[in-house]
Amino acid sequence: MATGWKSASSSTPPGRTLGKVAALAGLSLPVEPRKRNVFVFEAREKYSDMPLLVDPSGIYVRPEGSVYLTGGAEPEEGDGPADPGDFEVDWPLFEEVIWPVLATRIPAFEAIKATRAWAGDYDYNTLDQNALIGPHPEVGNFIFANGFFGHGLQQGAGGRQGAGRADRARRLPHGGLLGVWVQPCR
Ligand SMILES: Cc1cc2nc3c(=O)[nH]c(=O)nc-3n(C[C@H](O)[C@H](O)[C@H](O)COP(=O)(O)OP(=O)(O)OC[C@H]3O[C@@H](n4cnc5c(N)ncnc54)[C@H](O)[C@@H]3O)c2cc1C
Numbered sequence: 328m329a330t331g332w333k334s335a336s337s338s339t340p341p342g343r344t345l346g347k348v349a350a351l352a353g354l355s356l357p358v359e360p361r362k363r364n365v366f367v368f369e370a371r372e373k374y375s376d377m378p379l380l381v382d383p384s385g386i387y388v389r390p391e392g393s394v395y396l397t398g399g400a401e402p403e404e405g406d407g408p409a410d411p412g413d414f415e416v417d418w419p420l421f422e423e424v425i426w427p428v429l430a431t432r433i434p435a436f437e438a439i440k441a442t443r444a445w446a447g448d449y450d451y452n453t454l455d456q457n458a459l460i461g462p463h464p465e466v467g468n469f470i471f472a473n474g475f476f477g478h479g480l481q482q483g484a485g486g487r488q489g490a491g492r493a494d495r496a497r498r499l500p501h502g503g504l505l506g507v508w509v510q511p512c513r
Contacts, residue, residue: 342448342450342473342479343358343359343360343361343409343411343448343449343450343451344360344411345358345450345471345473345474346358346359349469352466352469354463354465354466354469356459356471356473356474357452357453357454357474358450358451358452358453358459358473358474359408359409359451359453360408360409360411360448360449360450360451361401361406361407361408361409361448361449361451362401362409362410362413362446362447362448363398363399363401363446363447363448363449363477364398364400364401364416364417364420364421364444364445364446365396365397365398365444365445365446365447366396366397366398366416366420366421366425366441366443366444367391367394367395367396367441367442367443367444368394368395368397368421368439368440368441368442369393369394369395369439369440369442370395370435370436370438370439370440371435371438372435372436373390373393374390374433374435375390376390377389377390380432380433381399382428382429382432384399384400384428385399385400386398386399386400386424386425386428386429387399388429388433388436394442395439397421397425397429398425400420400421400424400425400428401417401420409448411448413446414445414446414447415446416444416445416446417446418441418444421441421444426439449476449477450473450474450475450476450479451474451476452474452476456474456476457474457476458472458473458474458475458476458478458482458486459471459472459473459474460472460486460489460490461489461490470490471490472486472487472489472490
């Protein structure tokens with residue numbers, strides 16, 4: 328897991344298993360795997376220019392080509408560390424939770440058919456659901472870019488750039504930052 332900086336530092340990309348990997352170095356971090364389901368459905372109505380819609384319940388829906396993606400229905404109650412081997416889709420979430428909410432918000436979604444789904448784990452930062460980026464305060468050569476929750480595809484590149492910069496800054500004599508602005512949360 329070297330950062331390619333030919334240095335004594337190591338970066339930790341292992342997503343949802345960060346807590347376990349950090350524990351190998353005797354570190355405990357507030358990141359754990361949380362299971363999430365994403366469903367794909369077809370509808371007679373095509374709203375291809377529809378933006379991402381997030382209902383106050385947390386359920387989201389957006390078009391994806393000729394179909395729609397939806398999710399965000401996992402109840403807060405009982406939401407805890409996931410079993411790393413459990414990728415079983417929770418279909419009742421779609422039938423009993425998502426569909427009624429979508430049909431209320433968009434009457435045309437009364438007539439929809441779920442076609443596919445998958446389940447996976449968010450790397451969930453239990454502290455504030457935000458990414459952890461930069462060197463560990465005590466083990467300075469352990470660089471983190473993790474805990475991206477459900478935003479890692481969007482934030483990953485910038486986050487890793489920040490982690491790389493934080494690592495370089497740690498090495499630059501004047502401690503200056505290059506490009507991405509990364510400030511430790513105090
Ligand atoms: C259902 C679902 C829907 C999502 N939807 C979105 C979305 O719409 N938009 C978005 O931006 N993000 C979304 N995300 C979040 C996004 O997938 C993650 O935030 C992102 O994948 C995190 O990237 P990562 O590289 O940190 O970790 P991962 O993608 O988890 O990659 C970690 C890698 O490390 C490897 N690894 C693990 N342990 C070790 C080890 N000990 N040694 C070496 N390698 C190891 C793993 O095999 C894996 O390849 C979603 C996630 C899920 C589960």
